[in-house]
Amino acid sequence: MTSMPSTHRFTTLRRAGIGLALVGTLALLSACASPSVEDYAQERPALDLRQYFNGPLTAHGMFTDRQGKVVKRFTVQMTGKWTGNEGVLEEHFVYSDGTTQERTWHIQYLGEGRYSGQAGDVVGPATGQAAGNALHWNYVLALPVNGRVWNVRMDDWMYLMDGRIMLNRTAMSKFGIHLGDLTISFTKGSE
Template sequence: MGRKTTISLSLATLFSASLAVLSACTGHPGASDPPLSDRQFRLEEFFDGPLVARGQFQDRFGTVRRQFEVKINGVWDGKTLTLTEDFVYEDGSTEQRIWTLHKTGETTWEGTAPGVIGMAKGEILGDRFNWKYTIDLPVPSADGPAKTTRVSFDDWIWLQSENRAFNRAYMMKWGVTLGDVSITFEKL
């Protein structure tokens, strides 16, 4: 191998490593971020009853790829919070996801839904809730039925008022951010 080939390989390796570091360092909220208000997020209160949510998926380059509306019916029975989510996408396709969540401590939650790998884990941090999970997510396909891809979510929901919350969910695969989902929840 000549010196020119070695330099080219070294530059290619450096460029690849730089891209990996940059994509891993995109700004995401963190547990140490200060609260935005003195509100206390009580998941079992906010999500108990009917809600409507509107949102969109945006890829890592900022292009909006899908928009949707979700009708949510939440039921808190004192131990379990069940969220039935009925999605309608802009192309007319639909999807239903039913989450079953359990309060595991004063500020901690865990839960599952069809397609979720293992157990989703969450923590309330004052006026926000952080929810992390891995899921086999249906992806629309132009050439037939939807396929699935395994992705991880780092979900952040901020309580903005008694009846409104804002959600930003960062979608990752192999540690690289693919995009994010922005959703506004409104209690009915």
């Protein structure tokens, strides 16, 4: 067995180091390129959950897997009620396969566009920050999948389009692996 000359080993190690540095730099740049809720601070109309999630709402949505295939569609009838900075949002889901689900959110406005929330199938607190027409909401959902429960990280972005319509896009992940997306259109008022 012949050994590599020391200059060749140095060049190989140097190239590997440059490659790792490049990969690290690209990862850092992509992390820095993520949107910030402050990017939307000047967008109008301004989103205030206390106003938008107050009264009846209807939502239509779908789950897509990581390949983009629609896995399930749903409709949600909601009613929100606020007393000062404390809100309750009741959600009644009907899925395309005929199953139903109920969820009740307890939301608190913390000031300066910050929100906190809890629900029965949410692990720990949900946290949110609003600026302009956008809200960035993060939480872990205990999601039933094939007879088991997975704790799935929900990276939720909501955008108020006008006084009645809000769009929502959520990236779902577990252990940092992207599982799929949730897309919802909210309409203020009942249908």
